[in-house]
Amino acid sequence: MQPLDSHYFDDIGLPGIEARLKADFDCLLYPGKNWVPPRKGVTDIVIVGGGMCGMLAWLSLTIGGMQNIRVLDRSQKGCEGPWLSYARMETLRSPKNLTGPAFGHGALTFQAWYRSQFGAEKWNSLDKIARPMWMDYLRWYRHILNVPIENQVSLNHVTHQGNLLRLEVSGEKNEIILCRKLIFATGRDGTGGPNIPNFVDNLSKQFWAHSADEIDFSSLRDKFVAVIGVGASAVDNAAEALENGATEVRHLIRRDKMPTVNKMMGIGNFGFTAGYAALPDKWRWRFMQYSFTTQTPPPRGSTLRVSRHKNAYFHFKKEITKIDRQGQKANISFTDGTSYLADFIILGTGFNIDPLARTEFGDTARNILLWKDVYSPPKGEENTELGQFPYLNHDFSFCEKEKNTASWLNNVHCFNFGASASLGKVSGDIPGISEGAAWLARGIGAALYSEDVEKHWQFLLNYKKPELLGDEWKPTELESNINQGKVA
Numbered sequence: 001m002q003p004l005d006s007h008y009f010d011d012i013g014l015p016g017i018e019a020r021l022k023a024d025f026d027c028l029l030y031p032g033k034n035w036v037p038p039r040k041g042v043t044d045i046v047i048v049g050g051g052m053c054g055m056l057a058w059l060s061l062t063i064g065g066m067q068n069i070r071v072l073d074r075s076q077k078g079c080e081g082p083w084l085s086y087a088r089m090e091t092l093r094s095p096k097n098l099t100g101p102a103f104g105h106g107a108l109t110f111q112a113w114y115r116s117q118f119g120a121e122k123w124n125s126l127d128k129i130a131r132p133m134w135m136d137y138l139r140w141y142r143h144i145l146n147v148p149i150e151n152q153v154s155l156n157h158v159t160h161q162g163n164l165l166r167l168e169v170s171g172e173k174n175e176i177i178l179c180r181k182l183i184f185a186t187g188r189d190g191t192g193g194p195n196i197p198n199f200v201d202n203l204s205k206q207f208w209a210h211s212a213d214e215i216d217f218s219s220l221r222d223k224f225v226a227v228i229g230v231g232a233s234a235v236d237n238a239a240e241a242l243e244n245g246a247t248e249v250r251h252l253i254r255r256d257k258m259p260t261v262n263k264m265m266g267i268g269n270f271g272f273t274a275g276y277a278a279l280p281d282k283w284r285w286r287f288m289q290y291s292f293t294t295q296t297p298p299p300r301g302s303t304l305r306v307s308r309h310k311n312a313y314f315h316f317k318k319e320i321t322k323i324d325r326q327g328q329k330a331n332i333s334f335t336d337g338t339s340y341l342a343d344f345i346i347l348g349t350g351f352n353i354d355p356l357a358r359t360e361f362g363d364t365a366r367n368i369l370l371w372k373d374v375y376s377p378p379k380g381e382e383n384t385e386l387g388q389f390p391y392l393n394h395d396f397s398f399c400e401k402e403k404n405t406a407s408w409l410n411n412v413h414c415f416n417f418g419a420s421a422s423l424g425k426v427s428g429d430i431p432g433i434s435e436g437a438a439w440l441a442r443g444i445g446a447a448l449y450s451e452d453v454e455k456h457w458q459f460l461l462n463y464k465k466p467e468l469l470g471d472e473w474k475p476t477e478l479e480s481n482i483n484q485g486k487v488a
């Protein structure tokens with residue numbers, strides 16, 4: 001067999017790659033045969049979130065022949081996800097050749113998209129993917145697949161109406177959508193929200209912001225800025241403040257030293273992706289708890305982006321006890337008795353997983369089964385944060401805490417970072433998401449089919465179209481061959 005031409009995509013331009021993709025999809029009979037019996041006034045599946053995971057979920061479902069789908073996103077067209085808002089890094093952390101949402105199609109990868117426009121030489125010299133360029137790629141992905149995202153449409157509340165989910169939606173007009181399955185492709189904070197430590201509870205918002213907030217960095221010129229934490233977002237926000245002329249930026253870090261090893265990235269492979277979800281609770285907890293405890297270091301490039309400024313500082317073992325207003329400054333006090341006066345504080349404290357922080361479920365969020373409800377870790381492996389993660393079924397659906405109190409939760413699929421304790425890294429970070437989308441489509445397809453089993457049974461009974469017309473054979477009598485000397 002001839003080796004594949006690794007330069008196939010180079011300089012063929014977007015029309016070239018699009019033609020290739022169309023040919024591939026035609027050969028694969030895309031979209032899959034529509035098999036879900038329609039129900040009047042009912043959408044089979046609603047996907048909330050038109051970012052990478054939402055679009056990929058839509059692709060995997062349509063490949064599987066589920067076509068009565070709506071995709072809603074509250075953001076403006078082309079601005080889905082964090083990439084053009086609060087993501088403030090220069091480049092993605094992930095390597096440039098990640099396959100991400102390509103779902104097994106070389107022509108859908110970032111690499112093909114890039115090489116088709118810029119060629120091999122530029123590809124070879126590219127180090128990491130520039131953040132806005134990743135958004136350009138996602139926009140192209142939406143365009144070429146024709147993902148029907150309805151932008152500036154927000155899901156506000158979910159309840160149920162009989163066996164259906166009842167979604168209260170607002171956009172140009174308010175609407176009630178009845179659907180059978182709901183996919184929560186709502187992003188990094190999709191099962192929770194920003195982690196806001198209580199030491200800012202009584203501090204005026206003029207002194208602080210979370211890294212996921214809109215921040216006017218130009219207003220930080222000539223200011224003393226404190227950044228709480230040293231994770232990826234903390235570091236990116238510090239860099240923005242420094243580049244915008246802050247007098248100084250000080251990372252105030254509770255831990256005693258910088259994590260330097262990205263453990264989970266290091267062990268990423270197909271085995272982990274495929275195997276994690278099937279592990280017993282004990283092992284899943286152990287892997288995740290270890291990862292939480294050892295912590296992911298900020299990317300090297302982002303850290304250097306900060307430390308190349310002489311007025312940037314990293315202070316470890318700085319656990320905050322309280323922050324008080326002192327005139328036009330915020331006075332930050334630490335457990336070691338020291339303090340620091342800041343003009344502005346940026347919380348690089350990440351996100352919490354906490355279904356109650358999502359307004360969409362209302363009070364029913366209390367009914368979502370969490371890891372802390374089902375698993376008691378052994379001594380030394382306790383972790384409150386991890387205990388807050390939803391304990392999901394293998395098709396990403398929520399379980400009820402108390403049986404038959406909110407069984408409609410089984411029809412809501414958590415296809416975002418909140419699924420990672422139960423299913424691993426298949427619904428948030430870029431590398432594993434195609435695998436997750438395949439599981440999701442299989443699970444939802446299976447559920448839709450079994451819920452309609454009576455109808456499908458009837459289709460089987462009713463199906464009468466002959467494959468043979470009756471003129472292909474002739475029945476004859478069987479004559480005994482025993483006494484005809486033909487058998488020894």
Ligand SMILES: Cc1cc2nc3c(=O)[nH]c(=O)nc-3n(C[C@H](O)[C@H](O)[C@H](O)COP(=O)(O)OP(=O)(O)OC[C@H]3O[C@@H](n4cnc5c(N)ncnc54)[C@H](O)[C@@H]3O)c2cc1C
Nearest residue numbers: 049051052053073074080081092093154155186187429430
């Ligand atoms: C700052 C940052 C940097 C990251 N960098 C990397 C990286 O380098 N490599 C990597 O692998 N991963 C990275 N990630 C993790 C992950 O890849 C991203 O979070 C990615 O955006 C996940 O895609 P998504 O589709 O799940 O969510 P998003 O892209 O966040 O999309 C979710 C969408 O849901 C919509 N939405 C939410 N709630 C509602 C609602 N109620 N109604 C309507 N719409 C709603 C939002 O408007 C949003 O557009 C990063 C995450 C963050 C936050």
